[in-house]
Amino acid sequence: xxxxxxxxxxxxxxxxxxxxxxxxxxxxxxxxxxxxxxxxxxxxxxxxxxxxxxxxxxxxxxxxxxxxxxxxxxxxxxxxxxxxxxxxxxxxxxxxxxxxxxxxxxxxxxxxxxxxxxxxxxxxxxxxxxxxxxxxxxxxxxxxxxxxxxxxxxxxxxxxxxxxxxxxxxxxxx
Amino acid sequence: xxxxxxxxxxxxxxxxxxxxxxxxxxxxxxxxxxxxxxxxxxxxxxxxxxxxxxxxxxxxxxxxxxxxxxxxxxxxxxxxxxxxxxxxxxxxxxxxxxxxxxxxxxxxxxxxxxxxxxxxxxxxxxxxxxxxxxxxxxxxxxxxxxxxxxxxxxxxxxxxxxxxxxxxx
Numbered sequence: 001x002x003x004x005x006x007x008x009x010x011x012x013x014x015x016x017x018x019x020x021x022x023x024x025x026x027x028x029x030x031x032x033x034x035x036x037x038x039x040x041x042x043x044x045x046x047x048x049x050x051x052x053x054x055x056x057x058x059x060x061x062x063x064x065x066x067x068x069x070x071x072x073x074x075x076x077x078x079x080x081x082x083x084x085x086x087x088x089x090x091x092x093x094x095x096x097x098x099x100x101x102x103x104x105x106x107x108x109x110x111x112x113x114x115x116x117x118x119x120x121x122x123x124x125x126x127x128x129x130x131x132x133x134x135x136x137x138x139x140x141x142x143x144x145x146x147x148x149x150x151x152x153x154x155x156x157x158x159x160x161x162x163x164x165x166x167x168x169x170x171x172x173x174x
Numbered sequence: 175x176x177x178x179x180x181x182x183x184x185x186x187x188x189x190x191x192x193x194x195x196x197x198x199x200x201x202x203x204x205x206x207x208x209x210x211x212x213x214x215x216x217x218x219x220x221x222x223x224x225x226x227x228x229x230x231x232x233x234x235x236x237x238x239x240x241x242x243x244x245x246x247x248x249x250x251x252x253x254x255x256x257x258x259x260x261x262x263x264x265x266x267x268x269x270x271x272x273x274x275x276x277x278x279x280x281x282x283x284x285x286x287x288x289x290x291x292x293x294x295x296x297x298x299x300x301x302x303x304x305x306x307x308x309x310x311x312x313x314x315x316x317x318x319x320x321x322x323x324x325x326x327x328x329x330x331x332x333x334x335x336x337x338x339x340x341x342x343x
Contacts, residue, residue: 036218037250052262090222113272120335
């Protein structure tokens with residue numbers, strides 16, 4: 001029996017309002033990020049010209065914008081709110097990245113991988129903007145029955161609306 | 175195939191003419207990745223998924239064999255390998271990867287890539303690569319591919335911000 005109904009197909013193309021990072025790209029966050037990924041390339045901290053002259057100032061690692069969306073001051077704290085819940089796995093936020101959830105209850109969710117296109121690196125001081133949309137939803141027959149593949153496309157831009165990177169993440173529901 | 179730990183600043187300039195099909199990139203070694211590495215990454219990106227730092231929850235609640243190395247960390251390593259290889263004149267245009275199997279805390283990861291095809295376009299060249307992440311037991315977890323743009327030795331610099339070639343995948 002197919003899982004892919006006309007109702008689910010109608011979600012293709014649906015997009016979120018633009019989301020804006022609560023803080024601009026700042027040197028401390030970039031330093032912690034770079035040290036955590038163990039990539040202390042000089043383009044991430046040198047204000048003087050480095051061997052790579054394209055950036056005209058320090059930039060963030062290529063995938064940094066995808067992690068720039070943090071909980072702003074004054075918003076509910078899910079870690080504390082669920083501190084007494086033994087089932088809380090620590091995941092906060094929506095796996096659908098703010099998109100309305102698909103009506104596929106009780107189906108497991110797997111991360112099927114990503115495709116990323118890079119256009120520009122974010123400079124220190126820029127805010128990151130993101131828009132998410134259901135890029136594609138299709139079905140394939142697996143060994144244990146039908147599986148729905150959901151591709152969510154996120155465009156990350158800077159304050160000037162320059163495209164920084166485009167991520168297409170595939171989620172598998174089965 | 176030689177290996178580096180990739181923690182220093184690359185300084186080489188790479189041109190399209192320097193690249194040959196079936197050429198292996200120097201492997202980027204990471205690890206062994208300890209609980210401190212995983213906690214540092216979770217904290218840097220403010221992601222509190224317990225399977226990366228709470229061993230009791232991971233084993234007893236989620237029935238996993240041990241703490242997992244974040245897929246989000248592995249993808250950083252892949253991009254680092256490509257970025258450092260492309261150097262100050264090249265540009266990593268596309269990267270694709272799948273998370274096929276788990277990597278557990280304590281593993282040492284080798285990030286590899288091999289040039290599969292080279293494409294000479296009018297303004298610059300494109301290099302298509304296969305890539306992956308192999309652990310210290312020889313198991314591949316993150317197969318993928320990438321496309322890197324490189325300038326010609328006697329050509330113009332790549333456009334920045336990057337402008338993909340019309341009609342090319």
